Amino acid sequence: MKLGNKVEWALHCMELLARVPANIYIPTQVLAKFHGIPKEYLSKAMQALAAARLIEGTLGPKGGYKLAKPSSQINLLDIVEAIEGRKKTFNCQEIRFNNPCLTKKPKKSDSICVVAKTMFEADQAWRRVLSEKKLSDLVVEVDGQVSAEVMKLSEDWINNEIT
Amino acid sequence: MKLGNKVEWALHCMELLARVPANIYIPTQVLAKFHGIPKEYLSKAMQALAAARLIEGTLGPKGGYKLAKPSSQINLLDIVEAIEGRKKTFNCQEIRFNNPCLTKKPKKSDSICVVAKTMFEADQAWRRVLSEKKLSDLVVEVDGQVSAEVMKLSEDWINNEIT
DNA sequence: GAGCTTCTACTCGGATACGCCCTGTCCGAGTCCGGCAGG
DNA sequence: CCTGCCGGACTCGGACAGGGCGTATCCGAGTAGAAGCTC
Numbered sequence: 001m002k003l004g005n006k007v008e009w010a011l012h013c014m015e016l017l018a019r020v021p022a023n024i025y026i027p028t029q030v031l032a033k034f035h036g037i038p039k040e041y042l043s044k045a046m047q048a049l050a051a052a053r054l055i056e057g058t059l060g061p062k063g064g065y066k067l068a069k070p071s072s073q074i075n076l077l078d079i080v081e082a083i084e085g086r087k088k089t090f091n092c093q094e095i096r097f098n099n100p101c102l103t104k105k106p107k108k109s110d111s112i113c114v115v116a117k118t119m120f121e122a123d124q125a126w127r128r129v130l131s132e133k134k135l136s137d138l139v140v141e142v143d144g145q146v147s148a149e150v151m152k153l154s155e156d157w158i159n160n161e162i163t
Numbered sequence: 164m165k166l167g168n169k170v171e172w173a174l175h176c177m178e179l180l181a182r183v184p185a186n187i188y189i190p191t192q193v194l195a196k197f198h199g200i201p202k203e204y205l206s207k208a209m210q211a212l213a214a215a216r217l218i219e220g221t222l223g224p225k226g227g228y229k230l231a232k233p234s235s236q237i238n239l240l241d242i243v244e245a246i247e248g249r250k251k252t253f254n255c256q257e258i259r260f261n262n263p264c265l266t267k268k269p270k271k272s273d274s275i276c277v278v279a280k281t282m283f284e285a286d287q288a289w290r291r292v293l294s295e296k297k298l299s300d301l302v303v304e305v306d307g308q309v310s311a312e313v314m315k316l317s318e319d320w321i322n323n324e325i326t
Numbered sequence: 327g328a329g330c331t332t333c334t335a336c337t338c339g340g341a342t343a344c345g346c347c348c349t350g351t352c353c354g355a356g357t358c359c360g361g362c363a364g365g
Numbered sequence: 366c367c368t369g370c371c372g373g374a375c376t377c378g379g380a381c382a383g384g385g386c387g388t389a390t391c392c393g394a395g396t397a398g399a400a401g402c403t404c
Contacts, residue, residue, distance in 0.1 A: 012258060115301065
């Protein structure tokens with residue numbers, strides 16, 4: 001039960017995309033260089049984000065990605081699910097129905113297995129925390145952690161790269 | 164981000180072990196037949212549970228596994244972690260430190276990355292739900308779901324198998 | 327100088343290898359029960 | 366009949382293949398901008 005690196009990359013890249021004006025496109029190459037990660041593989045994560053309609057891509061010079069929605073309308077669960085998929089962490093195989101002592105055939109309408117029930121509750125608790133954190137919240141938190149000086153330098157660095 | 168089948172198997176087997184008297188050993192073969200799952204592979208899960216000191220195994224005829232502690236002292240997180248390991252679901256690679264604009268070398272004592280912080284909070288929420296559910300609670304819930312008739316038949320079936 | 331055409335260079339997107347971990351299986355070491363012989 | 370011994374069968378535990386998914390990489394299709402030519 002481990003999340004891939006693409007999730008971390010996607011979160012940081014989305015946080016960066018949320019900082020630039022809405023009409024500016026950032027290419028994958030710049031995102032990769034800024035974060036020190038392999039560009040080719042990062043593009044896979046960006047493709048997944050685009051497929052989930054969280055970002056939009058454009059070709060050619062001055063191309064790249066931009067947010068498809070305001071950062072206040074995107075939460076972290078959207079991003080994680082775009083990368084990792086929307087399937088639950090626990091998939092119940094209903095092995096309780098393999099009990100050789102069952103007196104009647106089980107139906108799909110039977111109440112949910114109590115083991116799966118608890119696992120699903122845990123899964124929902126995890127998702128709830130992620131869904132309650134908006135991308136815009138993340139931007140504010142980063143602002144509070146990174147010095148204004150570095151923030152300004154980074155902004156200039158990005159602007160220089162995409163020129 | 165998906166849990167393996169061994170987790171489900173382990174949970175159901177632990178629930179069953181919690182039902183038998185404390186001095187009775189249930190062999191893997193019986194657990195496997197009762198749940199309709201491959202015995203050889205299930206033994207891997209049982210080995211993991213034994214390594215985590217949740218169950219104890221004995222060799223020879225009348226051998227098998229029994230709980231190492233009362234079911235009220237075992238929670239679902241113990242079981243899941245015994246199978247899946249204790250590592251967090253999200254491992255922060257600190258790619259924020261790859262920013263080419265940093266003015267000073269980052270130290271390990273720096274405050275935690277806000278991205279990782281949220282991911283860890285989600286991870287803890289997941290673990291909290293699991294740790295608050297004791298194995299003895301699970302037994303009670305199963306009692307409320309399975310008919311007394313099937314429960315009795317199952318008990319007799321188990322007793323017959325280990326004789 | 328302005329507008330159109332062409333060309334280049336840059337982007338995304340999908341198709342393609344590689345490696346690791348989960349899944350599934352097998353066999354050997356160790357041990358406890360049950361039968362058997364002897365007293 | 367009781368006791369001690371021995372054999373056998375059953376158990377766990379670790380060692381051994383196969384497959385699927387995540388990781389990493391590459392190349393082609395398409396496009397927007399810039400340069401150059403014509404008017």
